[in-house]
Amino acid sequence: MLDAVILTGLTLGAIVLGLLFIMALLSPLEALTWWAGWTSHAPSPGKLSEEVREEIEAQADRRREVGARPRFYLVYLTAIGGVSAEELSYRERVFLETLTEALPEAVIISDVYPFSVTNNPLTGERMLGWLWRKIHEKRKTITGGILATFIFARNLFNVAVSADPRYGPINNAGVAREIAKSLYRHDYPLAGDIPVVIMGWSGGGQIAVGVAPFLCLGLDAPIYVVSIGGVLTDDPGIAFVEHLWHLQGDKDHFHLISDILFPGRWPFIKNSAWNRFKRAGKMTVITPGPMSHTGKGDYFDSNAILPNGQTFVERTVEIIRDAVRTIQPPPPTSIEEELEELLGRGA
Template sequence: MSLIAWAIGLALLLIFIFALLSPFEALGWWAGWGKRGLEPSPPSDEEMAEAQETVAPYYIVYLTAIGGVSAEDISKRERVFLARLKEALPDAMIVTDVFPFSVTNNPLNGERLLGWLWRRIHQSRMKRSLKGTLFGSLIFLRNLLQVAVSADPRYGPINNVGVANEIAKSLVRHGYPLGSGAPIVVMGWSGGGQIAVGVARYLNQGLNAPVYVVSIGGVLTDDPAVAYVRRLLHIQGSKDKFPSIGDILYPGRWRIVPHSAWNRALAAGKIITVDPGPMIHTGRGDYFDYRATLANGQTHVERIVELIADFIRPIQDVAQPA
């Protein structure tokens, strides 16, 4: 057998093992098997005490894409985007410290059994070598499988309530006034889009707050949690084919299933899809590119910020400062 066949076989075996083990982080956490046990509820008294004094009229939670190893290690393009968004929406409190692919907000390079491996892979990826790119694809694979876990009705409730729990804790740390019903906008890029929809139900029920979702090239599935989203803005570039994966793989997204949660939300006008122009999913020319320009001279990131700000402003107008 040739070396290439061996390599392909090994890669498939690795994918299979990864896939088989992918639900266990969430399941182990929920069953109390892991080190990071299931806490009774958000937030703890310590978190209440640590909470920021400033209260914003509404909160935006940003969830990174499947290439991320942690909420902190995001790309320069994402940082530029978030800074521009803050400029456009100065009253918003933007929360960026939740890693969407872990139920305990534990980054891949954090305290975990294979933390050392993820750290090495991440470092190798940063060197932009062929080896780094190859090993870096393991990060994509691992997080992609967590998106599949979130979308699977068997595991989704457990996975999504875990991430929602972490978002709620972070919101409190950022001064979210409990009981105020201040609007929450969960914004996810790529796989983060599915997680944003998945957590909406639990944020809405747990915090009794209206939840809005912004999906930036999000791979959205037929998660029934979309019923708990007040409004959903889905931004999909004309050169980005990745979000179509969700349209194909999840029957609830098909037109022939009119009573699915997704199609009912669509019929109710709760889902708005916008084409921002010829943008790709990731890399040069993606949604957050601050150099690439559209025909009107606007940069990609400026266009995305404009679309999101236009979506959020009406929310801001009705949100009363607590």
């Protein structure tokens, strides 16, 4: 009897491991086939996408109605447990609402799903969309909870794709394109200039750093990153970040994964992008309190309370507010000037 149970357990374990291995092996394909033009919404290098052209026209219409310029734009990227930008968890929604109240001078955006190059939710129109929807629906049951591991794994592999120098540029350019589209939908000026802060929680932290070069170049904007317990790799994209604030709770030990797995973060690799960035004083590590990485007592917990009476989420918001308020806007440039510079570079 016991042998049969052990055998069944081992077989199931082997099947799960096999599935995870196949998922890891196939994980770069979404970004690669998108870039190669084998799927819909593929980029067309020679011409401007119709969506962007429409957005330029719509923005011109809206410009007459728009009031004061926001001081900065904040883009929130969810963690690896997320299936869609529309279906953020309750605690994330509370965090974003609190942050919106704390920063009336900012535009806060949260409609980009960071684990897809086309902003396509895991539960959206995709080959295995039905399966992800089923897993997501049953997430709160015991079996669903176990199956939800596959959601974490899928998105974790996507983080690895983003950090891989072979796939990263393609994957991150796709996500950056979706972020840019969202910014323009929120009236981000075409001439750039307004600072953009990418906030990433957990795996979203790596994506935030990964998209920085493409946003910096594509928007002509200074890019800042707020990493909320972010799993930050040794992505060279960090060189394009003006400043990075990394929140690391006392009970959050996920940073150890990056410390070990990514050679560019090892302290003795002096010339890595990560270590150069740190030496330049562009990184601030902040310990907000006894926060854990995720779940009860994490950065967005509105029930856990600090000795001073603040909830964890209030403390997180306070730190982010104080950090981003130190950002100085760059001097404005005109479209003509920038175009001249760009075309001069042989674009």
